[in-house]
Amino acid sequence: MSEHVTISPGEAADRLAIRELVDAYAHCADRRDAKGQMALFTADTHFVVYMNAKDPIPSQELHSREALAPVFAELNKYDATTHFIGQSTIFSLSPDRATGETYCLAHHVTVDDGKRRLMLAALRYLDTFVKMDGSWLFAERRLYVDWLEERALS
Template sequence: MSNFRGQDRMELKALVDYYATESDKNNQDCYVEIFRPDIKLKVYFNGKLGMTANDVQDMIRQYKAFGAAKVSFHMNGQQSLDFQDDTHATGTCYALASLVNEENGKDKLTVHAVRYQDKYIKVDGRWWIAERDQFFEWTAFPSLS
Protein backbone atom coordinates (compact mmCIF):
# COMPACT_ATOMS: atom_id res chain seq x y z
CA MET A 1 0.00 0.00 0.00
CA SER A 2 1.62 3.21 -1.17
CA ASN A 3 1.48 6.48 0.70
CA PHE A 4 0.21 4.94 3.93
CA ARG A 5 -0.98 7.75 6.22
CA GLY A 6 -3.11 6.11 8.89
CA GLN A 7 -4.66 9.19 10.51
CA ASP A 8 -5.43 10.87 7.18
CA ARG A 9 -6.99 7.65 5.85
CA MET A 10 -9.25 7.40 8.90
CA GLU A 11 -10.30 11.04 8.55
CA LEU A 12 -11.12 10.65 4.85
CA LYS A 13 -13.08 7.44 5.48
CA ALA A 14 -15.02 9.25 8.23
CA LEU A 15 -15.75 12.09 5.78
CA VAL A 16 -17.34 9.85 3.14
CA ASP A 17 -19.16 7.84 5.81
CA TYR A 18 -20.57 11.06 7.31
CA TYR A 19 -21.89 11.95 3.85
CA ALA A 20 -23.67 8.57 3.61
CA THR A 21 -25.07 8.70 7.15
CA GLU A 22 -26.44 12.22 6.80
CA SER A 23 -27.82 11.45 3.33
CA ASP A 24 -29.84 8.65 4.97
CA LYS A 25 -31.28 11.27 7.31
CA ASN A 26 -32.10 13.49 4.31
CA ASN A 27 -29.79 16.12 5.82
CA GLN A 28 -28.29 17.74 2.74
CA ASP A 29 -27.65 20.92 4.76
CA CYS A 30 -24.70 19.15 6.41
CA TYR A 31 -22.93 19.05 3.04
CA VAL A 32 -21.43 22.45 3.94
CA GLU A 33 -19.39 20.50 6.53
CA ILE A 34 -18.15 17.96 3.95
CA PHE A 35 -17.68 19.78 0.64
CA ARG A 36 -15.66 22.91 -0.08
CA PRO A 37 -17.82 26.00 -0.81
CA ASP A 38 -16.59 25.92 -4.43
CA ILE A 39 -17.13 22.15 -4.92
CA LYS A 40 -16.95 20.96 -8.50
CA LEU A 41 -19.55 18.19 -8.80
CA LYS A 42 -20.46 16.05 -11.79
CA VAL A 43 -23.07 13.29 -11.56
CA TYR A 44 -23.29 10.64 -14.27
CA PHE A 45 -26.23 8.34 -14.95
CA ASN A 46 -25.52 5.37 -17.25
CA GLY A 47 -22.31 7.06 -18.38
CA LYS A 48 -24.01 10.35 -19.31
CA LEU A 49 -23.52 13.60 -17.45
CA GLY A 50 -26.83 14.36 -15.72
CA MET A 51 -26.01 17.02 -13.14
CA THR A 52 -23.31 19.55 -12.37
CA ALA A 53 -22.75 22.02 -9.54
CA ASN A 54 -19.98 24.55 -8.99
CA ASP A 55 -20.71 25.46 -5.40
CA VAL A 56 -22.03 23.66 -2.35
CA GLN A 57 -25.26 25.68 -2.09
CA ASP A 58 -26.21 24.79 -5.67
CA MET A 59 -25.34 21.15 -4.92
CA ILE A 60 -27.62 21.17 -1.85
CA ARG A 61 -30.45 22.80 -3.79
CA GLN A 62 -30.25 20.23 -6.59
CA TYR A 63 -30.12 17.26 -4.22
CA LYS A 64 -33.12 18.58 -2.29
CA ALA A 65 -35.02 18.91 -5.58
CA PHE A 66 -34.85 15.11 -6.00
CA GLY A 67 -37.12 14.81 -2.96
CA ALA A 68 -36.75 12.65 0.09
CA ALA A 69 -37.14 8.89 0.00
CA LYS A 70 -39.45 7.31 2.57
CA VAL A 71 -36.44 5.31 3.73
CA SER A 72 -32.87 5.22 2.49
CA PHE A 73 -29.84 3.14 3.35
CA HIS A 74 -26.39 4.07 2.06
CA MET A 75 -23.62 1.56 2.61
CA ASN A 76 -20.04 2.46 1.73
CA GLY A 77 -17.60 -0.22 0.71
CA GLN A 78 -13.92 0.02 -0.05
CA GLN A 79 -12.13 3.32 -0.41
CA SER A 80 -8.79 3.68 -2.20
CA LEU A 81 -6.67 6.76 -1.57
CA ASP A 82 -3.57 8.32 -3.08
CA PHE A 83 -1.82 11.23 -1.40
CA GLN A 84 -0.11 13.81 -3.60
CA ASP A 85 1.29 15.68 -0.58
CA ASP A 86 0.28 16.56 2.98
CA THR A 87 -2.81 18.52 1.90
CA HIS A 88 -3.99 16.89 -1.35
CA ALA A 89 -5.34 13.43 -2.06
CA THR A 90 -7.53 11.60 -4.53
CA GLY A 91 -9.77 8.68 -3.81
CA THR A 92 -12.42 6.30 -5.05
CA CYS A 93 -15.23 5.07 -2.83
CA TYR A 94 -17.81 2.42 -3.75
CA ALA A 95 -21.32 2.46 -2.33
CA LEU A 96 -24.76 0.94 -2.53
CA ALA A 97 -27.69 3.28 -2.04
CA SER A 98 -31.06 1.66 -1.36
CA LEU A 99 -34.10 3.93 -1.53
CA VAL A 100 -37.73 3.17 -0.76
CA ASN A 101 -40.29 5.46 -2.40
CA GLU A 102 -44.02 5.18 -2.76
CA GLU A 103 -45.32 4.56 -6.26
CA ASN A 104 -49.01 3.99 -7.00
CA GLY A 105 -49.70 3.46 -3.31
CA LYS A 106 -47.01 0.80 -2.91
CA ASP A 107 -43.44 0.91 -1.68
CA LYS A 108 -40.86 0.60 -4.44
CA LEU A 109 -37.23 -0.29 -3.74
CA THR A 110 -34.47 1.13 -5.91
CA VAL A 111 -30.84 0.08 -5.45
CA HIS A 112 -28.04 2.12 -7.00
CA ALA A 113 -24.41 1.04 -7.29
CA VAL A 114 -22.41 4.26 -6.98
CA ARG A 115 -18.74 5.05 -7.49
CA TYR A 116 -17.39 8.33 -6.15
CA GLN A 117 -14.13 9.70 -7.53
CA ASP A 118 -13.03 12.47 -5.20
CA LYS A 119 -10.31 15.06 -4.88
CA TYR A 120 -9.63 16.01 -1.28
CA ILE A 121 -7.93 19.03 0.20
CA LYS A 122 -6.78 19.61 3.77
CA VAL A 123 -7.38 23.18 4.98
CA ASP A 124 -6.59 24.36 8.51
CA GLY A 125 -6.01 20.80 9.66
CA ARG A 126 -9.15 19.15 8.31
CA TRP A 127 -10.06 17.32 5.11
CA TRP A 128 -12.74 18.44 2.65
CA ILE A 129 -14.06 17.08 -0.64
CA ALA A 130 -13.03 19.65 -3.25
CA GLU A 131 -14.21 17.80 -6.38
CA ARG A 132 -16.48 14.81 -6.92
CA ASP A 133 -17.40 12.78 -9.97
CA GLN A 134 -20.32 10.56 -8.96
CA PHE A 135 -21.15 7.61 -11.19
CA PHE A 136 -24.41 5.68 -10.94
CA GLU A 137 -23.02 2.45 -12.41
CA TRP A 138 -26.24 0.44 -12.36
CA THR A 139 -29.71 0.53 -10.89
CA ALA A 140 -31.98 -2.35 -9.89
CA PHE A 141 -35.58 -2.57 -8.71
CA PRO A 142 -35.79 -5.65 -6.45
CA SER A 143 -39.12 -6.68 -4.98
CA LEU A 144 -39.93 -5.77 -1.37
CA SER A 145 -42.29 -8.72 -0.90
Protein backbone atom coordinates (compact mmCIF):
# COMPACT_ATOMS: atom_id res chain seq x y z
CA MET A 1 0.00 0.00 0.00
CA SER A 2 1.10 3.53 -0.60
CA GLU A 3 1.67 5.97 2.20
CA HIS A 4 -0.93 8.71 2.37
CA VAL A 5 0.29 12.25 2.75
CA THR A 6 -1.45 15.53 3.37
CA ILE A 7 -2.19 17.53 0.23
CA SER A 8 -3.15 21.15 -0.09
CA PRO A 9 -6.74 22.18 -0.81
CA GLY A 10 -5.54 23.45 -4.20
CA GLU A 11 -4.05 20.09 -5.14
CA ALA A 12 -7.19 18.30 -3.95
CA ALA A 13 -9.30 20.65 -6.10
CA ASP A 14 -7.07 20.01 -9.14
CA ARG A 15 -7.27 16.23 -8.66
CA LEU A 16 -11.06 16.41 -8.39
CA ALA A 17 -11.31 18.67 -11.45
CA ILE A 18 -9.20 16.23 -13.50
CA ARG A 19 -11.40 13.31 -12.45
CA GLU A 20 -14.48 15.35 -13.39
CA LEU A 21 -12.89 16.02 -16.80
CA VAL A 22 -12.36 12.28 -17.35
CA ASP A 23 -15.94 11.57 -16.27
CA ALA A 24 -17.32 14.35 -18.49
CA TYR A 25 -15.63 12.75 -21.52
CA ALA A 26 -17.50 9.48 -20.90
CA HIS A 27 -20.76 11.28 -20.13
CA CYS A 28 -20.61 13.33 -23.34
CA ALA A 29 -19.81 10.20 -25.36
CA ASP A 30 -22.81 8.32 -23.98
CA ARG A 31 -25.15 11.29 -24.45
CA ARG A 32 -23.84 11.89 -28.03
CA ASP A 33 -22.75 15.41 -27.10
CA ALA A 34 -19.88 15.71 -29.58
CA LYS A 35 -19.58 19.48 -29.12
CA GLY A 36 -19.39 19.09 -25.35
CA GLN A 37 -16.84 16.32 -25.74
CA MET A 38 -14.70 18.40 -28.10
CA ALA A 39 -14.78 21.32 -25.63
CA LEU A 40 -12.86 19.15 -23.16
CA PHE A 41 -9.74 19.34 -25.38
CA THR A 42 -7.24 22.09 -26.17
CA ALA A 43 -7.46 23.58 -29.66
CA ASP A 44 -4.15 21.94 -30.63
CA THR A 45 -4.88 18.65 -28.91
CA HIS A 46 -3.13 15.42 -29.84
CA PHE A 47 -5.44 12.37 -29.91
CA VAL A 48 -3.93 8.97 -30.69
CA VAL A 49 -5.72 5.62 -31.01
CA TYR A 50 -4.07 2.23 -30.71
CA MET A 51 -6.69 -0.36 -31.70
CA ASN A 52 -4.13 -2.98 -30.64
CA ALA A 53 -2.43 -1.85 -27.44
CA LYS A 54 0.58 -4.06 -28.21
CA ASP A 55 1.23 -2.43 -31.58
CA PRO A 56 3.53 0.62 -31.22
CA ILE A 57 2.13 2.11 -34.43
CA PRO A 58 -1.12 4.02 -33.88
CA SER A 59 -4.16 3.21 -35.99
CA GLN A 60 -5.28 6.84 -35.89
CA GLU A 61 -3.64 10.13 -34.97
CA LEU A 62 -5.33 13.53 -34.84
CA HIS A 63 -3.82 16.96 -34.19
CA SER A 64 -6.66 19.39 -33.43
CA ARG A 65 -9.94 19.73 -31.58
CA GLU A 66 -11.82 20.05 -34.88
CA ALA A 67 -10.36 16.75 -36.13
CA LEU A 68 -12.16 14.99 -33.26
CA ALA A 69 -15.65 15.70 -34.68
CA PRO A 70 -15.83 12.67 -37.02
CA VAL A 71 -14.36 10.39 -34.34
CA PHE A 72 -17.03 11.36 -31.83
CA ALA A 73 -19.76 11.31 -34.52
CA GLU A 74 -18.84 7.65 -35.16
CA LEU A 75 -20.59 6.80 -31.88
CA ASN A 76 -23.92 7.62 -33.55
CA LYS A 77 -23.86 4.22 -35.27
CA TYR A 78 -24.54 2.56 -31.91
CA ASP A 79 -28.01 2.21 -30.44
CA ALA A 80 -26.52 2.82 -26.98
CA THR A 81 -23.16 3.09 -25.27
CA THR A 82 -21.99 3.02 -21.68
CA HIS A 83 -18.45 4.03 -20.84
CA PHE A 84 -17.77 2.76 -17.32
CA ILE A 85 -14.76 4.58 -15.84
CA GLY A 86 -12.61 2.51 -13.50
CA GLN A 87 -9.43 3.54 -11.75
CA SER A 88 -7.96 6.86 -12.67
CA THR A 89 -4.42 7.61 -11.51
CA ILE A 90 -2.56 10.90 -11.57
CA PHE A 91 1.14 10.26 -12.25
CA SER A 92 2.35 13.87 -12.05
CA LEU A 93 0.69 17.13 -11.09
CA SER A 94 1.93 20.70 -11.20
CA PRO A 95 -0.17 23.87 -11.00
CA ASP A 96 -0.86 23.86 -14.76
CA ARG A 97 0.05 20.40 -16.10
CA ALA A 98 -0.64 16.79 -15.16
CA THR A 99 -0.34 13.27 -16.52
CA GLY A 100 -2.39 10.22 -15.72
CA GLU A 101 -3.96 6.94 -16.76
CA THR A 102 -7.63 5.93 -16.77
CA TYR A 103 -9.21 2.54 -17.32
CA CYS A 104 -12.58 2.23 -19.06
CA LEU A 105 -14.95 -0.58 -20.05
CA ALA A 106 -16.79 0.72 -23.11
CA HIS A 107 -20.07 -1.03 -23.95
CA HIS A 108 -21.43 -0.52 -27.48
CA VAL A 109 -24.87 -1.89 -28.41
CA THR A 110 -25.96 -2.32 -32.03
CA VAL A 111 -29.33 -3.42 -33.37
CA ASP A 112 -29.50 -5.08 -36.80
CA ASP A 113 -32.68 -6.71 -38.09
CA GLY A 114 -34.07 -6.67 -34.56
CA LYS A 115 -31.03 -8.50 -33.17
CA ARG A 116 -29.04 -6.77 -30.46
CA ARG A 117 -25.27 -7.23 -30.14
CA LEU A 118 -22.77 -5.97 -27.61
CA MET A 119 -19.19 -5.01 -28.32
CA LEU A 120 -17.24 -4.59 -25.10
CA ALA A 121 -13.86 -2.84 -25.24
CA ALA A 122 -11.31 -2.70 -22.44
CA LEU A 123 -9.65 0.69 -22.84
CA ARG A 124 -6.81 2.58 -21.21
CA TYR A 125 -6.20 6.27 -21.70
CA LEU A 126 -2.79 7.82 -21.11
CA ASP A 127 -3.46 11.52 -20.72
CA THR A 128 -1.67 14.82 -20.54
CA PHE A 129 -3.79 17.54 -18.99
CA VAL A 130 -3.27 21.29 -18.99
CA LYS A 131 -4.92 23.97 -16.92
CA MET A 132 -6.01 26.93 -19.05
CA ASP A 133 -7.94 29.91 -17.70
CA GLY A 134 -8.67 27.97 -14.52
CA SER A 135 -10.03 24.84 -16.25
CA TRP A 136 -8.38 21.48 -16.87
CA LEU A 137 -8.41 20.18 -20.47
CA PHE A 138 -6.98 17.24 -22.37
CA ALA A 139 -3.81 18.31 -24.20
CA GLU A 140 -3.08 14.75 -25.30
CA ARG A 141 -5.15 11.59 -25.05
CA ARG A 142 -3.72 8.21 -26.05
CA LEU A 143 -6.41 5.53 -26.27
CA TYR A 144 -5.23 1.92 -26.02
CA VAL A 145 -7.60 -0.98 -26.76
CA ASP A 146 -6.42 -3.89 -24.60
CA TRP A 147 -9.11 -6.33 -25.76
CA LEU A 148 -12.52 -6.57 -27.44
CA GLU A 149 -15.40 -8.97 -26.98
CA GLU A 150 -18.53 -9.28 -29.11
CA ARG A 151 -21.67 -11.21 -28.23
CA ALA A 152 -25.40 -11.40 -28.81
CA LEU A 153 -27.76 -9.73 -26.34
CA SER A 154 -31.20 -10.98 -25.39
